[in-house]
Amino acid sequence: MEARGIPLVEMRDVSLSFGGVHAVERASLDIYEGEVMAVVGHNGAGKSTLAKILSGAYRRDSGSIRIRGEEAAIANPRDAKRYGIETIYQMLALADNVDAAANLFLGRELRTRWGTLDDIAMEAEARRVMGRLNPLFQRFKDPVKTLSGGQRQSVAIARAILFNAQVLIMDEPTAALGPQETAQVGELIRKLKRDGIGILLISHDIHDVFDLADRICAMKNGRIVGTAPVTDVTKDEVLGMIILGKCPPGAVPGPGAVA
Amino acid sequence: MTSLIPAPARTRPLAVLLKAAELDTRLLGMIGVVILIWIGFHVLSGGLFLTPRNLWNLSVQSSPIAIMATGMVLVIVTRNIDLSVGSMLGFVGMIMGVVQSDFLPKLLGFEHPVTWALTLAAGLCLGVLLGALQGFVIAYLGVPAFIVTLGGLLVWRGAAWWVTSGQTVAPLDATFRLMGGGPEGSIGAAWSWAVGLVACVAVLLLIANGRARRKKFDFPLRPLAADIFLGGVACALALAAVAVFNAYPWPIGSVRRYAEANHVALPEGGLFIAHGIAIPVLIAIGVGVAMTFLATRTRFGRYAYAIGGNPEAAELAGINTRWVILKIFMLMGLLAAISGAVSIARLNAATNSEGTLAELLVIAAAVIGGTSLAGGVGTVAGAMLGAVLMQSLQSGMVLLGVDTPLQNIVVGVVLVAAVWLDTLYRRRAG
Numbered sequence: 001m002e003a004r005g006i007p008l009v010e011m012r013d014v015s016l017s018f019g020g021v022h023a024v025e026r027a028s029l030d031i032y033e034g035e036v037m038a039v040v041g042h043n044g045a046g047k048s049t050l051a052k053i054l055s056g057a058y059r060r061d062s063g064s065i066r067i068r069g070e071e072a073a074i075a076n077p078r079d080a081k082r083y084g085i086e087t088i089y090q091m092l093a094l095a096d097n098v099d100a101a102a103n104l105f106l107g108r109e110l111r112t113r114w115g116t117l118d119d120i121a122m123e124a125e126a127r128r129v130m131g132r133l134n135p136l137f138q139r140f141k142d143p144v145k146t147l148s149g150g151q152r153q154s155v156a157i158a159r160a161i162l163f164n165a166q167v168l169i170m171d172e173p174t175a176a177l178g179p180q181e182t183a184q185v186g187e188l189i190r191k192l193k194r195d196g197i198g199i200l201l202i203s204h205d206i207h208d209v210f211d212l213a214d215r216i217c218a219m220k221n222g223r224i225v226g227t228a229p230v231t232d233v234t235k236d237e238v239l240g241m242i243i244l245g246k247c248p249p250g251a252v253p254g255p256g257a258v259a
Numbered sequence: 260m261t262s263l264i265p266a267p268a269r270t271r272p273l274a275v276l277l278k279a280a281e282l283d284t285r286l287l288g289m290i291g292v293v294i295l296i297w298i299g300f301h302v303l304s305g306g307l308f309l310t311p312r313n314l315w316n317l318s319v320q321s322s323p324i325a326i327m328a329t330g331m332v333l334v335i336v337t338r339n340i341d342l343s344v345g346s347m348l349g350f351v352g353m354i355m356g357v358v359q360s361d362f363l364p365k366l367l368g369f370e371h372p373v374t375w376a377l378t379l380a381a382g383l384c385l386g387v388l389l390g391a392l393q394g395f396v397i398a399y400l401g402v403p404a405f406i407v408t409l410g411g412l413l414v415w416r417g418a419a420w421w422v423t424s425g426q427t428v429a430p431l432d433a434t435f436r437l438m439g440g441g442p443e444g445s446i447g448a449a450w451s452w453a454v455g456l457v458a459c460v461a462v463l464l465l466i467a468n469g470r471a472r473r474k475k476f477d478f479p480l481r482p483l484a485a486d487i488f489l490g491g492v493a494c495a496l497a498l499a500a501v502a503v504f505n506a507y508p509w510p511i512g513s514v515r516r517y518a519e520a521n522h523v524a525l526p527e528g529g530l531f532i533a534h535g536i537a538i539p540v541l542i543a544i545g546v547g548v549a550m551t552f553l554a555t556r557t558r559f560g561r562y563a564y565a566i567g568g569n570p571e572a573a574e575l576a577g578i579n580t581r582w583v584i585l586k587i588f589m590l591m592g593l594l595a596a597i598s599g600a601v602s603i604a605r606l607n608a609a610t611n612s613e614g615t616l617a618e619l620l621v622i623a624a625a626v627i628g629g630t631s632l633a634g635g636v637g638t639v640a641g642a643m644l645g646a647v648l649m650q651s652l653q654s655g656m657v658l659l660g661v662d663t664p665l666q667n668i669v670v671g672v673v674l675v676a677a678v679w680l681d682t683l684y685r686r687r688a689g
Contacts, residue, residue, distance in 0.1 A: 057575055078577035093575045097568035097635035098561070106565055107576035109558050116556040124476040145568075 006069040008198040014063030023049040031198040038201040038213035046222040055087040056080035084166035096145035101126035150181040223256025300655030311506035319440040322543040323598040325646035328624040329550035330594040336567040338634035339404035343411030348614030349419040352599035355382040356428035356609025375435035390592020394585040419611040429608035439604030440537035442513040451535035455501035459494040505533040539601045567635035627677040
């Protein structure tokens, strides 16, 4: 494989257990700038957990995470955001009773010089960002729960790109979307790739993954079975990795590969 | 059957007007209901309700519940509840009574000018501590708020009795008593007009500031006519209220005492000394303004609403949810202490039963005012209006000579009806 410099994100031997359940066991993963790394696997394979470790929602038990070669201490969502890691959660994690602008800036509000919330500035920024993503969106003052699924998705995506993310984690982004919105998300991912952002894409949809991703990583029972460029494996081989733990010749095996 | 689908906005001029003015129709509806109740009672009681005296009394009676209702809004918004506010009020009231009639006189002597301030400070600190204790158990130990505050209801009520083994503490310090209202506990005509004018200027400044900031970002502005109309109505209401309070004269006994003390000759027809705005009402308004600011303009308030809307989303956004909830309960304790001070000052006595069942009225006021028990929704202004509404009902029924048990029945029915109407409104408004 050609040398690509230091990876944007490097996770080494990351483990997390909940009680006796090894949700993630010695997982190692790289994401390079401008690439989409997809993580696939069954429900309960540990893909969302791995993503949440990177996003700070869970704190790992052991292992290391490096951002651009530097050791990163990610103990909570705030830390992750400081490293430029933004997340679009499966359930979107939007506060339903608050409007779009408030959600965009949740936890990172703009303030006036007297320390009060600068709602007008936040709305202006919201209009700017949402305008790039979804020019027809106008309902900035309505609570988010009154918006359609696709509009809510736009708000979640806008929140992630508003703060100049270097790494974007997308957990099942198209699971609740129709075909047109899925295509829009695909367009967005391609654009972000061109901007040099590294994307961690969690998905159970093999077709989406082969469409959008550069590399695939399959997990089973909390362990990584194998990692490969999308061009070096077939869909059936990936299914084999997910279901049987069988690592194909085109992939680099991980701790979960069956011998 | 009437259609549940509203007509298009174009054909409903009132709706268009309200939308342009960006007014909360729910709040307007509530104001309308209060006015209807007032007019209804005025007619039924043969002209006794809408008098300066009754309205002044109404304002004072609403204050303790209104003060606590502002805090209860934030508690309920974050999907919690506080059943202990009445007992906290009673316990803090007893402590304040003992401090000013027993503890401080030993240190400073009787009727020291600073006694009231030290007593109030002690009471507020105690309120915050009680709230912090409950908030800690709720937020950091994970015990449900219902249970913790139910325990608090029992514990603080017992503690209130324990302070003096059930004895009533009376009378209270003369300066402290002013916080309860009454002739001396009101600010008089001149100051009341001053307060009214300040309120007018503040409203106009707020509207002007809002326009300026929107212009800065080229946002669409409310039509100037709407802004002027709103400003005018707000000013008119403020000044009308002041006029009503200034129309309520001191009772003859107080006037005589005042004349003697200040060596003023009493003219034949008596001296008209206006009450003006009562101090507890001023306190309630101040609390209302501060709480509205806190809830709408600070990060703390924003986080409270976010936690109520989606606690997980708030956590993932990096908000320290437990700390926010702890602070909310501390704030509730502080407000209960303020209410306690006003309540015992009005009675001129601290009793261990003060505030019994107040929590139910406070919760009812918040809920009638539009706070949803599911969390995430509610306004401070609505809660204070809810307190006024409930107090108007009770006050009106007293004027009509309705027995207390029947009063309770009516209040209970109104509470359920109000929440049912609110549910309908929300469903329809989406």
